[in-house]
Amino acid sequence: MLKDCAWEVIAAAFDKARARQPDLKEMLDLYEKMVKQQHDATVNVDHSSFDEALLLDRSRRGEPLLPREEFHIDLASAGALFRNLCRLVQDREGSVHVAAQEIESALESEALDLRDLLRGTVAEEGYPFAVADRLALDPELLNTLAVTSIRPSVQACAKSVGTLVENERWLRAICPLCGSEPKFAELRGEDLAASKYLHCGFCGWAWPARRLACHFCDNKDHNRLQTFIIENHLQCKLEVCDVCRRYLKVVDNKEFFGLIPEIEVLITPHLDLAAMGRGYH
Numbered sequence: 001m002l003k004d005c006a007w008e009v010i011a012a013a014f015d016k017a018r019a020r021q022p023d024l025k026e027m028l029d030l031y032e033k034m035v036k037q038q039h040d041a042t043v044n045v046d047h048s049s050f051d052e053a054l055l056l057d058r059s060r061r062g063e064p065l066l067p068r069e070e071f072h073i074d075l076a077s078a079g080a081l082f083r084n085l086c087r088l089v090q091d092r093e094g095s096v097h098v099a100a101q102e103i104e105s106a107l108e109s110e111a112l113d114l115r116d117l118l119r120g121t122v123a124e125e126g127y128p129f130a131v132a133d134r135l136a137l138d139p140e141l142l143n144t145l146a147v148t149s150i151r152p153s154v155q156a157c158a159k160s161v162g163t164l165v166e167n168e169r170w171l172r173a174i175c176p177l178c179g180s181e182p183k184f185a186e187l188r189g190e191d192l193a194a195s196k197y198l199h200c201g202f203c204g205w206a207w208p209a210r211r212l213a214c215h216f217c218d219n220k221d222h223n224r225l226q227t228f229i230i231e232n233h234l235q236c237k238l239e240v241c242d243v244c245r246r247y248l249k250v251v252d253n254k255e256f257f258g259l260i261p262e263i264e265v266l267i268t269p270h271l272d273l274a275a276m277g278r279g280y281h
């Protein structure tokens, strides 16, 4: 998780990405500033009210520990982060500048209820899209700002209950902590048989992937599972499934030890474009 990394290490990853993809410099600069804001955020989340017996009981029954609507977030911290991020985006030029200004105006006029937006974003994936639709705001930008703002709280919460997760016994492809889908995978370890971990798109938890199958539809037909290497980018590959047409980025921390998977995935937007260009989502 981001807080576990020193800022210098994260900044070095961005420097490397800019050197490798100079045409993405402007986007990477913005991402770096956004990640710095997240990294600097301090959150104060009350973990004492979790019912440990209930969580352990769910774990025993093979259910995720904490459904996303039960996560606690520091609304003051997430709200301040949202405003800071919105201002950062306004420093850019073009349509995104206007879109960020409109979001700030909606906040000032109180048409946009920030606490409701942040709580809704925790409870329900895609909630910001419904809010944006109602208020005629840019849906992608509102979603990015909201999701990025709650992340420090969500990750702190995941960390505090993470000791109760039984990673080694978990056999499903959803997150054992919160039940969300994986966002990306990581190869770890120094053995010949690298261990593959899936990373949760919501809470950031990582758990071992058990089987050689698509993590979304469980397709095991190897003729319909492929790995793509794009532009000789070996640190991060694409695994795709020709049954459900989903793709997953796989960060190779086995061959290229020391990568920060969460950052590696963020600084490779060209790989997402390549996957989408081939008809995967």
Ligand SMILES: [Zn+2]
Binding pocket: 175, 176, 177, 178, 179, 180, 200, 201, 202, 203, 204, 205
């Ligand atoms: Zn999770």
Ligand SMILES: [Zn+2]
Binding pocket: 214, 215, 216, 217, 218, 219, 241, 242, 243, 244, 245, 246
């Ligand atoms: Zn699939």
